[in-house]
Amino acid sequence: MSVRFEGVLPRAVTEVLDRQDRDWTSRTAHVDSDGSVVYLACCGTTDITQPYHSLAYLAGALDHSGHSYVVRDLAIEFWHYMMSPPVVEQLRAECVKRYEEAPAEDSLLPLFIDVLADGERFQRAFATLRDETAFYELPAYLAAVRELSLLPRLLTLLSRCATYRTFSSASPPGSEDDRINLVTLRREVEAGFGIDVVDAFYDHHADRIAALRPALVGLTIPFISQLEHSMALATRLKQRGVKVAIGGPIAAKFYKYIDDVDKLRILDFAVDYLVTGEGETLIARLADHLQKGEELGAVDNLVDIRDPRPLKRFFFEKVDSLPPPNYGVWDYSLYAAPKPGALYSPTRGCYWNKCSFCDYGLAMNAPTSPWRTRRPETVIADLKAASQYSKHFFFAVDVLSPAYALKISDALIESGLDIKWMADFRLEKSFRMENTEVFARAGCLGAAFGMESTDQEVLDLINKGTEVHRLETLVSAFADVGIPVQLMGFTGHPGETSRQAQVTLDTAEAMLESAATVALGKFGLTPGADIARRPEHYGIEVHYDPSGDVAIPWEMNWSHREEIDTYPEDDFAHSLRLIRGFPYPFLGSTSTLHSLLYFERNPKAPFPIPQWGYVDTWKAFDVIPFYHAHEESGTTTLLSGLTGRAVVLHPEQAKLFAALFDGGTWLRLQAKEGLSRQVRVLLDFLVKNSLAMFLPVETA
Incomplete structure (x- = not known):
C-alpha cells in the first residue's frame, strides 16, 4: 500500500497542484462525473521539449468513434511541479534533513543544499529555453541546460532506489544486470518514492482522476524512463477502484519478453489491461465496452491481467484508413522550446525489417512491424490540421523510403503548406541525389541515417542491406542543399573486430566535417533481436538464467564462442569525444525539436554545437566548463552537467579549476603550435569525466 502525504506538506505545495488543475481545466472541456470518460495520460521522465504523439492518435480515434475522453500530459506537469519554488524549498529541506542525519554518506547533499537555496533557478532556466532570443544564444542555452540537468540527478539522490541519468534515461526499481525484476518493481512502487513531494504529486492526481469516475485510465509508456512513475500512478488508481490499461x-x-504470459498476473497491483500493440481500434472497442456496456469479446493486442492468455494474433492497424490525430489536446506553452513541435507518423513499420540487432516493441516475430504508409493527400490533410498548433515536425517513423519521401515532398510543395520537418532515412542504393533538392524545397531541415558501422563486412553481418561507399556521397548530397545530417552507429556487434570498430570511429570523426552530429553507441542485445533468437548464427552464446523471481529479460549478456580481437569493452573515450551536443532531448541529440530549430537557423556546416571532446586539428577552440562545483571542508566536488557523475578534486586540482573557470568562464586555447603536455593532461581529465564541452573558434 502506498503512503499518502496529504495534509503533511505545506499549503504552498498543494496550491501548486491546485493551480495546475485549474490551468488544465480552463483549456479542457469540463468533464461531468458520469462514470464513462476515458482518461488518457503519460507520466514519468521523458522529453520536456514537446509532447509524445501516441495520445494524439488515440484522441483522434475517439473523436472519430464519438466517445468522451480527456488527455493530460502529467510528465511535463511533473517537472513544472518540481521546478516550482515551494517544491524546491521542500526538496532542499529533505536534503538538509538527510545530511544532518548522515553527513558523510553522500558528498552531493551539500551541493544540492546550496543549489536549492535559489528556489527560482529552475524556472528561470526553463524560461530561457522558451525565449525566442535566449534560446539561440549559446551561452544562455548552455547555462539553462546545465541548470536543468540537476533535476534528474536530484531525483536519483533522493529516490529510494531508481536511477535517473537525464530527462529521458532512467533505470526503474527492479533493474538488475540483464532484467527487470517484477517482484522488486512491485515492492518498490508500492513503497513509494521516498520523496514526500513526489509521492504527493501522484496521490493528488490519483484522487482527482478517481473523482471523475472514469471508465478507464490509459497510460502510455513509450520509454523505460517512464515506467516507475506510470506504475506509481497506476497503483494509486487501482487502490481507488479505477480501471487502468498500460x-x-x-x-x-x-x-x-516474458517466458510465461501467466506471470503477467504480478502486475495486477497496478494494471487491469496490458495493450501489446497499436491501439486506435482497441481504444474504441474498450470505450464501447466501458461506456456503452457492449460485449468486449475477443480483441486483438489486449491482455487481461486477471486472466492473461497468449494472443491469437498480433494486430497492425491499416494506417491509411485511420482517422487523423488530434494535436489540439496539448498545451504547447508547457514545453521547453520557443516554438511548438509535434511528432507525426506518415508510415509505420520498416520496409527492410531485417537488421540483426533491431527489436522494436510493437512487433513479435520480426525486428519491427510491417511497413504501412498513408496516402500523400491524407498526410497533407493531417499536417494542415496539425499546423494550427505546430509548424515543426519530426516524422516519427522507423524509416522513410526514398520514393515515399519524394511523394510526400512533392505533395507538400504542391499544397503550399509551410512547415519544417526532419525524418529518419536509410542509406539506400536507390537514392537519387537530385531528390534532396526536392526535400529541401518541401521544408526538410534534418535527415538522420543509421549508418551503424562503416566497415562493409560488419554491415553485412548486420544484414543492413546498405553500401558504405555511398555514405559520404549521400551526406554531401543532403548537406549541400541545406539539410543537416545526423548519423547514428555503434561498435561491439557480434563478430566485429577491433580493427573494424576503429574504422567506424575514424570515419565518424571524418564525417563531422560535413554531418551535423555523429552519435556512436555501444551494442546492446535485447531478447527480440535476431541475434538473440539465433545466437549460433552469429557465433555467440547468450547468458540468461530465467530462474528466480518473475522478471522481464532486458539487455542480455553474451559472449563469442570463439576468441575475437574485439574493441575494448570499456574503452569508449574515442566515441565520447565525437559527441556533438547535449543529452536527449536537447540540442545535438538526434531527431529532436531543439536540433530542428537550430538547424533552421544554421542549416550548413560548420555547426555551432559544442562537442564532448576536442580535435587535434583545431587551431583555436573554447573550453566550456559544464559542471556544478561545491567546496565543503576543503573538499571540492564537481558534478557533470552531461552525465550527472561526481568527481572529487584534490586541493591542487581545485585551485587550478578555480583559477581557470571561475564563474563559468570559457577558456580559449590557441593551438596553432600544438598543445603542451600539461594542457593535454587537463583537457583529457575534462573529457574523461565529462566536465567540459569544446567548440572550435570558427564556429563559435
Missing part, C-alpha cells in the same frame, strides 16, 4: 512499446515488451 500501452506503448514498454508494455508491449513486457508481453513479448
Whole structure:
C-alpha cells in the first residue's frame, strides 16, 4: 500500500497542484462525473521539449468513434511541479534533513543544499529555453541546460532506489544486470518514492482522476524512463477502484519478453489491461465496452491481467484508413522550446525489417512491424490540421523510403503548406541525389541515417542491406542543399573486430566535417533481436538464467564462442569525444525539436554545437566548463552537467579549476603550435569525466 502525504506538506505545495488543475481545466472541456470518460495520460521522465504523439492518435480515434475522453500530459506537469519554488524549498529541506542525519554518506547533499537555496533557478532556466532570443544564444542555452540537468540527478539522490541519468534515461526499481525484476518493481512502487513531494504529486492526481469516475485510465509508456512513475500512478488508481490499461512499446515488451504470459498476473497491483500493440481500434472497442456496456469479446493486442492468455494474433492497424490525430489536446506553452513541435507518423513499420540487432516493441516475430504508409493527400490533410498548433515536425517513423519521401515532398510543395520537418532515412542504393533538392524545397531541415558501422563486412553481418561507399556521397548530397545530417552507429556487434570498430570511429570523426552530429553507441542485445533468437548464427552464446523471481529479460549478456580481437569493452573515450551536443532531448541529440530549430537557423556546416571532446586539428577552440562545483571542508566536488557523475578534486586540482573557470568562464586555447603536455593532461581529465564541452573558434 502506498503512503499518502496529504495534509503533511505545506499549503504552498498543494496550491501548486491546485493551480495546475485549474490551468488544465480552463483549456479542457469540463468533464461531468458520469462514470464513462476515458482518461488518457503519460507520466514519468521523458522529453520536456514537446509532447509524445501516441495520445494524439488515440484522441483522434475517439473523436472519430464519438466517445468522451480527456488527455493530460502529467510528465511535463511533473517537472513544472518540481521546478516550482515551494517544491524546491521542500526538496532542499529533505536534503538538509538527510545530511544532518548522515553527513558523510553522500558528498552531493551539500551541493544540492546550496543549489536549492535559489528556489527560482529552475524556472528561470526553463524560461530561457522558451525565449525566442535566449534560446539561440549559446551561452544562455548552455547555462539553462546545465541548470536543468540537476533535476534528474536530484531525483536519483533522493529516490529510494531508481536511477535517473537525464530527462529521458532512467533505470526503474527492479533493474538488475540483464532484467527487470517484477517482484522488486512491485515492492518498490508500492513503497513509494521516498520523496514526500513526489509521492504527493501522484496521490493528488490519483484522487482527482478517481473523482471523475472514469471508465478507464490509459497510460502510455513509450520509454523505460517512464515506467516507475506510470506504475506509481497506476497503483494509486487501482487502490481507488479505477480501471487502468498500460500501452506503448514498454508494455508491449513486457508481453513479448516474458517466458510465461501467466506471470503477467504480478502486475495486477497496478494494471487491469496490458495493450501489446497499436491501439486506435482497441481504444474504441474498450470505450464501447466501458461506456456503452457492449460485449468486449475477443480483441486483438489486449491482455487481461486477471486472466492473461497468449494472443491469437498480433494486430497492425491499416494506417491509411485511420482517422487523423488530434494535436489540439496539448498545451504547447508547457514545453521547453520557443516554438511548438509535434511528432507525426506518415508510415509505420520498416520496409527492410531485417537488421540483426533491431527489436522494436510493437512487433513479435520480426525486428519491427510491417511497413504501412498513408496516402500523400491524407498526410497533407493531417499536417494542415496539425499546423494550427505546430509548424515543426519530426516524422516519427522507423524509416522513410526514398520514393515515399519524394511523394510526400512533392505533395507538400504542391499544397503550399509551410512547415519544417526532419525524418529518419536509410542509406539506400536507390537514392537519387537530385531528390534532396526536392526535400529541401518541401521544408526538410534534418535527415538522420543509421549508418551503424562503416566497415562493409560488419554491415553485412548486420544484414543492413546498405553500401558504405555511398555514405559520404549521400551526406554531401543532403548537406549541400541545406539539410543537416545526423548519423547514428555503434561498435561491439557480434563478430566485429577491433580493427573494424576503429574504422567506424575514424570515419565518424571524418564525417563531422560535413554531418551535423555523429552519435556512436555501444551494442546492446535485447531478447527480440535476431541475434538473440539465433545466437549460433552469429557465433555467440547468450547468458540468461530465467530462474528466480518473475522478471522481464532486458539487455542480455553474451559472449563469442570463439576468441575475437574485439574493441575494448570499456574503452569508449574515442566515441565520447565525437559527441556533438547535449543529452536527449536537447540540442545535438538526434531527431529532436531543439536540433530542428537550430538547424533552421544554421542549416550548413560548420555547426555551432559544442562537442564532448576536442580535435587535434583545431587551431583555436573554447573550453566550456559544464559542471556544478561545491567546496565543503576543503573538499571540492564537481558534478557533470552531461552525465550527472561526481568527481572529487584534490586541493591542487581545485585551485587550478578555480583559477581557470571561475564563474563559468570559457577558456580559449590557441593551438596553432600544438598543445603542451600539461594542457593535454587537463583537457583529457575534462573529457574523461565529462566536465567540459569544446567548440572550435570558427564556429563559435
